[in-house]
Amino acid sequence: xxxxLYDTPGPRARIRNRIIxxxxxxxxxxxxxxxxxxxxxxxxxxSSLWKPFTTSEAWTTYLLPGLTNTxxxxxxxxxxxxxxxxxxxIGRLSDHRWxxxxxxxxxxxxRAIPVLLMMLFANQLYVNAGxxxxxxxxxxxxxTGLVLYNASVLAEIVRAGILALPKGxxxxxxxxxxxxxxxxxxxxxxxxxxxxxxxIVSQLVVIVKDTALxxxxxxxxxxxxxxxxxxxxxxxxxxxxxxxAVIYIILNLLLTTFASRLEGWLRxxxxxxxxVLGADAVEDINAPGKSANVPHNTGESGGGGGL
Amino acid sequence: xxxxxxxxxxxxxxxxxxxxxxxSAVGSLIWGTLLAAMRxxxxxxxxxxxxxxxxxxxxxxxxxxIVFTSLGLADVFSVTMGAGGDVATLAFRLSxxxxxxxxxxxxxxxxxxxxxxxxxxxxxxxxxxxxxFFQVLTLIVLPQAFRAVIGPxxxxxxxxxxxxxxxxxxxxxxxxxxxxxxxxxxAQTILIGLVFAFGFVVLTLPMGLFLNWLGKRLAVKR
Numbered sequence: 001x002x003x004x005l006y007d008t009p010g011p012r013a014r015i016r017n018r019i020i021x022x023x024x025x026x027x028x029x030x031x032x033x034x035x036x037x038x039x040x041x042x043x044x045x046x047s048s049l050w051k052p053f054t055t056s057e058a059w060t061t062y063l064l065p066g067l068t069n070t071x072x073x074x075x076x077x078x079x080x081x082x083x084x085x086x087x088x089x090i091g092r093l094s095d096h097r098w099x100x101x102x103x104x105x106x107x108x109x110x111r112a113i114p115v116l117l118m119m120l121f122a123n124q125l126y127v128n129a130g131x132x133x134x135x136x137x138x139x140x141x142x143x144t145g146l147v148l149y150n151a152s153v154l155a156e157i158v159r160a161g162i163l164a165l166p167k168g169x170x171x172x173x174x175x176x177x178x179x180x181x182x183x184x185x186x187x188x189x190x191x192x193x194x195x196x197x198x199x200i201v202s203q204l205v206v207i208v209k210d211t212a213l214x215x216x217x218x219x220x221x222x223x224x225x226x227x228x229x230x231x232x233x234x235x236x237x238x239x240x241x242x243x244x245a246v247i248y249i250i251l252n253l254l255l256t257t258f259a260s261r262l263e264g265w266l267r268x269x270x271x272x273x274x275x276v277l278g279a280d281a282v283e284d285i286n287a288p289g290k291s292a293n294v295p296h297n298t299g300e301s302g303g304g305g306g307l
Numbered sequence: 308x309x310x311x312x313x314x315x316x317x318x319x320x321x322x323x324x325x326x327x328x329x330x331s332a333v334g335s336l337i338w339g340t341l342l343a344a345m346r347x348x349x350x351x352x353x354x355x356x357x358x359x360x361x362x363x364x365x366x367x368x369x370x371x372x373i374v375f376t377s378l379g380l381a382d383v384f385s386v387t388m389g390a391g392g393d394v395a396t397l398a399f400r401l402s403x404x405x406x407x408x409x410x411x412x413x414x415x416x417x418x419x420x421x422x423x424x425x426x427x428x429x430x431x432x433x434x435x436x437x438x439x440f441f442q443v444l445t446l447i448v449l450p451q452a453f454r455a456v457i458g459p460x461x462x463x464x465x466x467x468x469x470x471x472x473x474x475x476x477x478x479x480x481x482x483x484x485x486x487x488x489x490x491x492x493x494a495q496t497i498l499i500g501l502v503f504a505f506g507f508v509v510l511t512l513p514m515g516l517f518l519n520w521l522g523k524r525l526a527v528k529r
């Protein structure tokens with residue numbers, strides 16, 4: 001194989017690569033052996049610490065309820081943030097300055113603030129209002145924080161999704177006499193939804209990871225927090241956090257795989273315009289002051305985006 | 308109006324945030340670049356290691372990693388990070404460690420995507436006119452790759468700045484930690500929220516605008 005950095009390896013390069021492989025393998029083995037020794041020295045490998053995870057009690061009392069809360073908070077945040085994000089995204093595309101400017105300011109402001117600050121703020125507002133019972137409060141605070149933040153991120157995804165559509169769509173809609181609102185509702189939005197789907201699924205990964213903030217700081221009883229409770233019961237902090245991490249990895253890998261399958265399927269599908277907002281667009285959008293790289297299919301090759 | 312700020316070191320807390328960002332940024336730039344080098348290397352085992360590291364680490368919530376550095380590394384494995392028993396220093400260094408481990412995965416992907424933007428034809432043309440490997444790398448590939456990397460790296464830096472708030476989970480006295488304390492003890496909930504939100508806007512927005520401008524200015528026109 002050839003790349004920008006090196007040519008297809010010849011006989012000498014192949015020997016060199018093999019030597020590097022052996023050295024690197026030895027290095028990895030050394031690190032694993034050392035880490036294993038550390039685990040053993042602190043008695044973290046004893047089967048009694050890992051045994052609880054083979055019993056149904058650990059799962060039904062701690063891990064599964066925690067995972068359910070994680071998923072509930074993530075799903076609810078996404079469901080509420082989507083329409084809000086769509087409104088904000090369309091607002092940013094408005095022809096009217098007095099809509100576009102304030103909406104842009106709100107979106108940029110929300111994207112610049114850490115989601116944890118929003119959770120803390122929402123939590124205190126609910127304490128002050130006193131209408132939500134203290135056991136439900138962390139859940140509401142986490143969802144509120146996630147909705148505020150992700151509405152701004154989804155606004156950018158929606159905006160990028162609409163801008164990624166070929167210009168001919170708007171022009172054709174105008175040519176048959178549709179108004180601006182009609183063009184948006186019946187021509188642009190329906191197509192943009194399929195364009196954005198992979199990016200929206202990828203954003204779910206970010207949301208799932210952010211729910212753990214609520215567990216770490218607001219005692220929201222999600223997966224991280226419930227595995228900490230489990231650990232204090234069985235005194236097995238390292239195994240408990242390891243199992244929690246593995247669950248997160250599997251869940252997020254499933255979401256990521258689904259997003260890229262969706263992306264590939266949408267790109268091949270004949271009904272779409274071919275414009276797809278990929279998973280990598282999401283990482284750009286999570287930083288303020290930036291806009292997503294939109295893949296234009298107007299002839300100029302991608303990369304620049306430069307909206 | 309702002310007398311609720313009396314007795315709280317808001318600037319000190321934001322200084323802690325900046326320190327966390329700085330040290331983690333330096334650390335993750337080094338480790339992330341190394342990982343990226345592995346991911347584009349001709350050795351399959353190194354590529355495999357880089358891929359596994361990135362896919363594992365970026366799918367774990369940062370909170371889990373930070374909590375693990377404290378409850379796992381420090382409490383179980385008695386890692387001291389050379390802090391000499393000073394709890395605050397230990398928490399700070401553990402956070403930098405956790406943030407570095409997490410952010411490196413994203414730095415790696417940013418650098419790798421930068422290298423991938425350089426067209427294969429560039430290197431092939433360079434070899435065709437007789438440049439050696441070192442010349443191809445320093446004259447043709449890296450200058451283009453660095454420019455393409457500024458934009459994605461800026462995003463990572465901004466995300467890192469916001470992510471430092473997670474350090475509050477293990478008691479590092481940075482902005483989110485102070486905000487939690489203030490918001491619980493003082494009545495001016497909304498004002499406090501706005502002060503801290505403003506602090507982060509001041510930190511991240513100019514950073515984003517400047518680096519975005521720089522990235523566009525230096526971008527290789529194709």
